[in-house]
Amino acid sequence: MSDITMPNVAAIERSRHGSSIGQPVTRREGHLKVTGQAGYAADYNPPGLLHAVMAVSGISRGRVTHLDVAAAEAHPGVVKVMTPANAPKLAKSPDDKDHGFMFRMNVLQNDSVRFANQPIAVVIAETLEAATEGVALLRPRYAEEPARIGLDGSAAFALQAVGAGAPAKGGIGDIEAGLAEAATRFEATYETPAQYHNPLEPHATVAEWDGDKLVLHTPSQGLTMAQGRIAGLFGIDPANILIKSPFLGGGFGAKGLFSGPQVLGIMAARFVGRPVKLVLRREQMFGPVGHRGETRQTLRLGADSTGGLTALEHNTLTTTSFYDDFFEPAGTTSRHLYASPAIATSHEGVRADIGTPIFMRAPGEAPGSAALECAIDELAVKAGMDPLDFRLRNYAEIEPITGKPFSSKALRQCYAQGAARFGWASRPRAPRQMRDDDGLLVGWGVGTATFPAMIFPSEARAVLRVDGSARVEIGAQDMGQGAWTSLAQIAADGLGVDYDKLDLEIGSSALPTGGIAGGSAGTATAGSAIHHAAADVIKKLAALATSDERSPLFGAGNSGVVPRDGRLVRQDDESRGESYASILARAGLAEIDGKGSAGPNPSMQESYAMHSHGAVFAEVKVDPDFGQIRVTRLVGAFAAGRIINPRMVRSQYYGGMIWGVGFALHEHAAADPRSGRLMNANLAEYHVPVNADVPLIEAILVEEHDPHVNVLGLKGVGEIGITGTVGAIANAVWHATGVRARAFPITLDTLLERPGDI
Amino acid sequence: MAKTLIELTINGEQAEALVESRTLLIHFLREQMNLTGAHIGCDTGHCGACTVEIDGMSVKSCMTFAVQAAGAQITTIEGIAGADGTLSAVQEGFRMMHGLQCGYCTPGMILRAHRLLLENPAPTESEIRYGIAGNLCRCTGYVNIVKAIQYAAAKINGTPFQEAAE
Numbered sequence: 001m002s003d004i005t006m007p008n009v010a011a012i013e014r015s016r017h018g019s020s021i022g023q024p025v026t027r028r029e030g031h032l033k034v035t036g037q038a039g040y041a042a043d044y045n046p047p048g049l050l051h052a053v054m055a056v057s058g059i060s061r062g063r064v065t066h067l068d069v070a071a072a073e074a075h076p077g078v079v080k081v082m083t084p085a086n087a088p089k090l091a092k093s094p095d096d097k098d099h100g101f102m103f104r105m106n107v108l109q110n111d112s113v114r115f116a117n118q119p120i121a122v123v124i125a126e127t128l129e130a131a132t133e134g135v136a137l138l139r140p141r142y143a144e145e146p147a148r149i150g151l152d153g154s155a156a157f158a159l160q161a162v163g164a165g166a167p168a169k170g171g172i173g174d175i176e177a178g179l180a181e182a183a184t185r186f187e188a189t190y191e192t193p194a195q196y197h198n199p200l201e202p203h204a205t206v207a208e209w210d211g212d213k214l215v216l217h218t219p220s221q222g223l224t225m226a227q228g229r230i231a232g233l234f235g236i237d238p239a240n241i242l243i244k245s246p247f248l249g250g251g252f253g254a255k256g257l258f259s260g261p262q263v264l265g266i267m268a269a270r271f272v273g274r275p276v277k278l279v280l281r282r283e284q285m286f287g288p289v290g291h292r293g294e295t296r297q298t299l300r301l302g303a304d305s306t307g308g309l310t311a312l313e314h315n316t317l318t319t320t321s322f323y324d325d326f327f328e329p330a331g332t333t334s335r336h337l338y339a340s341p342a343i344a345t346s347h348e349g350v351r352a353d354i355g356t357p358i359f360m361r362a363p364g365e366a367p368g369s370a371a372l373e374c375a376i377d378e379l380a381v382k383a384g385m386d387p388l389d390f391r392l393r394n395y396a397e398i399e400p401i402t403g404k405p406f407s408s409k410a411l412r413q414c415y416a417q418g419a420a421r422f423g424w425a426s427r428p429r430a431p432r433q434m435r436d437d438d439g440l441l442v443g444w445g446v447g448t449a450t451f452p453a454m455i456f457p458s459e460a461r462a463v464l465r466v467d468g469s470a471r472v473e474i475g476a477q478d479m480g481q482g483a484w485t486s487l488a489q490i491a492a493d494g495l496g497v498d499y500d501k502l503d504l505e506i507g508s509s510a511l512p513t514g515g516i517a518g519g520s521a522g523t524a525t526a527g528s529a530i531h532h533a534a535a536d537v538i539k540k541l542a543a544l545a546t547s548d549e550r551s552p553l554f555g556a557g558n559s560g561v562v563p564r565d566g567r568l569v570r571q572d573d574e575s576r577g578e579s580y581a582s583i584l585a586r587a588g589l590a591e592i593d594g595k596g597s598a599g600p601n602p603s604m605q606e607s608y609a610m611h612s613h614g615a616v617f618a619e620v621k622v623d624p625d626f627g628q629i630r631v632t633r634l635v636g637a638f639a640a641g642r643i644i645n646p647r648m649v650r651s652q653y654y655g656g657m658i659w660g661v662g663f664a665l666h667e668h669a670a671a672d673p674r675s676g677r678l679m680n681a682n683l684a685e686y687h688v689p690v691n692a693d694v695p696l697i698e699a700i701l702v703e704e705h706d707p708h709v710n711v712l713g714l715k716g717v718g719e720i721g722i723t724g725t726v727g728a729i730a731n732a733v734w735h736a737t738g739v740r741a742r743a744f745p746i747t748l749d750t751l752l753e754r755p756g757d758i
Numbered sequence: 759m760a761k762t763l764i765e766l767t768i769n770g771e772q773a774e775a776l777v778e779s780r781t782l783l784i785h786f787l788r789e790q791m792n793l794t795g796a797h798i799g800c801d802t803g804h805c806g807a808c809t810v811e812i813d814g815m816s817v818k819s820c821m822t823f824a825v826q827a828a829g830a831q832i833t834t835i836e837g838i839a840g841a842d843g844t845l846s847a848v849q850e851g852f853r854m855m856h857g858l859q860c861g862y863c864t865p866g867m868i869l870r871a872h873r874l875l876l877e878n879p880a881p882t883e884s885e886i887r888y889g890i891a892g893n894l895c896r897c898t899g900y901v902n903i904v905k906a907i908q909y910a911a912a913k914i915n916g917t918p919f920q921e922a923a924e
Contacts, residue, residue, distance in 0.1 A: 036795020249862030480860025
């Protein structure tokens with residue numbers, strides 16, 4: 001490992017001095033958000049704006065044979081109807097795919113229908129009302145073919161890769177031998193449904209063309225990718241595309257890849273030669289902008305007489321569309337969570353007449369760990385062990401299938417601190433042992449949380465001004481996680497300036513590429529680039545000072561000075577230094593700038609396994625007569641390296657855990673098997689947790705130092721909260737009732753379908 | 759489409775406008791009056807992002823026609839702060855207690871919390887949770903939203919508020 005460049009740990013620690021990093025500051029954009037002044041894409045109303053509304057397919061498979069365009073265009077206020085017959089032809093097929101981070105799209109290039117809710121026309125009008133009425137007047141007719149829906153709707157097939165490109169198969173050892181030698185064996189199949197991201201802000205575009213130049217207001221978790229995608233489709237220079245996305249009303253993966261409806265908004269503006277706003281209706285969010293694919297996961301496990309795993313097999317069947325390829329990587333969790341001499345994971349795909357699934361908050365890990373944590377729990381019970389003891393017995397000291405050490409792993413402390421806070425030690429082993437004062441059954445469960453620590457390529461620019469203020473620019477995206485704040489904290493410390501003197505600019509494609517706000521990697525990605533840009537500025541400033549005999553820092557050498565509160569000071573004697581203003585003024589400079597970049601470090605990735613970890617403890621109460629399930633308490637303890645802002649990190653954990661409540665008990669997109677249409681494509685019947693569903697939640701930040709993962713020593717926090725929570729709740733339901741539910745969401749009918757079970 | 763002249767008061771200011779009878783209040787506010795703080799999340803009255811006040815009641819403005827607001831007093835997020843820009847207690851609570859993430863639900867959440875505290879000045883935690891159950895936060899910031907409303911209640915009532923130790 002001698003060829004590895006070690007991050008300068010001392011430098012990281014030094015930058016904590018008097019720092020913004022680690023402080024629980026509130027949001028920089030908080031005032032804008034509580035006064036209604038934060039501008040989301042659909043809030044932008046340029047002069048001459050027209051409104052576009054999509055007509056979407058009422059069938060899942062076939063062709064559109066007729067649209068009553070004349071009726072729609074005759075409606076007062078309707079300007080034009082865009083259909084496959086007249087829509088602008090794109091410069092390249094929307095089905096061409098240069099890389100995996102790209103949606104194939106349905107954007108009126110032909111009359112085929114590949115899923116329900118697919119756009120089939122766009123009505124453009126002077127008002128939203130007229131456009132909406134125009135859509136109603138189109139009265140489409142179809143040549144319909146039978147829909148193929150669900151995990152059994154077509155033949156399963158083998159896969160090479162899943163998720164963002166992980167191998168579909170992976171493992172070590174001999175599963176059959178491991179099972180043969182096991183003292184206890186367990187096998188079960190778990191199912192997770194299709195789930196839809198449903199950010200509260202529907203996808204919206206406000207597109208303005210000026211010749212071949214495009215200005216676009218639209219929410220994006222990946223501005224540079226979006227810019228490239230648009231450039232390819234419209235045959236224009238990426239430099240001619242300006243995307244503004246300062247605030248996203250949530251994303252969760254749905255705004256990661258540029259989607260068909262967003263392209264239609266751009267096409268519509270070109271089609272009519274005026275600015276056009278296109279906003280999806282909620283039901284239109286169920287189809288063309290991605291979802292979490294459903295899974296059927298079969299696990300076979302064996303343990304020896306001491307509770308040590310001898311085999312862990314995790315096979316996943318998952319749906320995708322007939323026209324694109326994205327496969328939920330549910331089995332990858334089993335590759336790195338528990339030690340076992342034999343591990344086998346595999347994935348198979350099945351195609352359905354649905355919109356293509358995509359990454360959704362904790363892709364892979366959410367459904368994968370849901371099944372794994374239930375199966376581990378079931379095996380623990382079968383082996384006669386406490387579920388937490390069983391997990392500790394099988395603690396992975398190294399990443400099981402690669403043999404790599406972890407860059408850091410404070411999971412043991414997560415278990416300990418979470419269990420202590422929750423009071424796990426007093427839990428009776430057997431189910432149905434606890435009741436509350438109202439006679440409700442009470443159950444406790446545990447689940448292990450895990451999510452990989454990633455980073456994407458990014459670039460940043462930093463400027464220090466003679467007046468002591470600073471500016472940092474990066475095309476990073478804040479979809480709600482708090483990038484406006486945490487990136488400013490990182491920037492302020494990197495430049496040694498007061499947090500309030502730091503201007504941060506993010507959320508525009510005109511800025512240096514900020515990578516992707518996804519994969520729980522947004523802060524690592526943009527923060528690392530900012531850190532390096534700031535270091536570049538300081539290095540240049542230090543060169544000015546240390547080479548100038550009029551400076552008190554003359555001769556100190558570049559590495560011998562550090563930034564502190566608007567000054568460079570000698571590292572060996574912090575009382576000796578010079579202000580930035582003085583250094584710049586003497587050099588006759590109004591400002592000095594620097595650049596930095598970041599991205600994956602192949603040698604580190606080769607040497608270390610990098611994951612965040614956590615432990616979640618859940619309490620549920622179940623009505624013994626009606627089977628009604630309530631989560632009444634959640635304690636999560638998470639270790640994710642360095643914490644930039646504990647207030648916002650805790651909020652991410654809370655949010656993730658509440659998504660876990662939704663996964664365990666609420667979320668389920670139900671398709672009509674005859675038509676393929678979703679029966680609950682709205683927020684009335686697609687249930688997500690409301691505040692009244694949410695229990696007392698605690699999130700413990702477990703200290704963890706990671707000198708390897710990236711220059712800032714931080715891991716992601718946005719998704720991990722879901723992962724342990726789902727299993728913890730399911731296991732608590734069993735502990736309360738004695739019923740093992742193996743299909744999510746767990747609903748009261750699951751508990752009641754076997755009379756006498758509760 | 760025939761239009762109707764409506765007169766109403768929005769955030770304390772008299773306004774009159776010509777609206778089509780099919781125009782929803784949320785679209786009228788956002789597109790005609792350029793008051794874009796209230797958002798559209800679901801179109802079916804379930805998410806609460808469009809919550810405004812009509813004559814002292816929390817109303818989901820995606821479920822209300824603009825003509826129904828004729829003669830009414832309407833308050834939106836743009837009118838909830840003091841005339842000098844001082845944040846209301848509820849706004850301050852959301853700001854200080856981090857009762858927001860992406861912010862899209864926040865204006866509706868604040869309008870609902872504002873009315874909740876007028877209806878029930880000292881709500882229990884459970885009353886808060888149920889009182890704003892019609893406002894979704896998908897991110898989800900529910901834990902801090904409760905704290906934000908507790909902070910606001912304490913400020914309005916002049917009682918001490920102690921943020922739970924974190």
